[in-house]
Amino acid sequence: MNCSIARALDEVGEWWSLLIVRECTQGTTRFDEFQSELGIARNVLTARLERLIELDILERYPLAERANTFGYRLTEKGTELYPVLVALMQWGDRWLSPNGKASVELIDNASGKPVQPVGVHGKNGRKLSFHDVRFAPGPGATKTTHAVIEHRNWRVLGDSDE
């Protein structure tokens, strides 16, 4: 599928992968910490960490406090998954929290104010649903992409002039 969502899910569309990334955003670095925080079998954790390193989402780095030991941290590619995590978290807060009560709030450390809801916004800041958005060919569009785009816009927006 010529689709970035499918490609992204191929890399992180697996329960443990995003939870490992979540752990990294919470300061977890050492193998033992990941294991105790996630309650995951050592062999599964080893395989997941190796895979995330192969994908350049995580990297190993030497731990200053202990000779010859390594920690794991997010690369730039991994760090850029943060909006995915926060979008999932906010969705879970809203729809899946016991009694609708979120356990954790995210606070912008500089201002002391809660972070904004993650959303899809237009240039003018207006919040958009998928009904407000049309597809257009990107630089990597193929012939098939053009047909898919036209069909999608017609189905969702009810016109076919793009």
Add this chain to the structure above:
Amino acid sequence: MNCSIARALDEVGEWWSLLIVRECTQGTTRFDEFQSELGIARNVLTARLERLIELDILERYPLAERANTFGYRLTEKGTELYPVLVALMQWGDRWLSPNGKASVELIDNASGKPVQPVGVHGKNGRKLSFHDVRFAPGPGATKTTHAVIEHRNWRVLGDSDE
């Protein structure tokens, strides 16, 4: 785990689920359309659709154009997954597109301008990474949550006064 990300992944942390939600945002409604768009086995698709209905992410509705036939569409809960999808798409565009060229662009239909990158932003609009964000107890915080929050803020932000 008292964690909205883990709960969210429990519901949609499975390859096909988010691709089915993606299909809905692209105007797919009928079983046969899902099947041909996704190239998924009928029994797997049936199970996934049933599960998403149970979770109140999808709902069945009668198709006007055909008597006694049903389509599938997103509920409000399902519609609110859109930021997760777009965040995944933009991450895939950036990191996984062949030659770095995205195949599809999302355009705000009203303005004709591309949608903004999905991100985590403070009240003032500043883009935040996980290093800029502290955890605070939400209304559903337990005693354990408080300990987790303090530990996390100390590890990531290097202080422990929260």
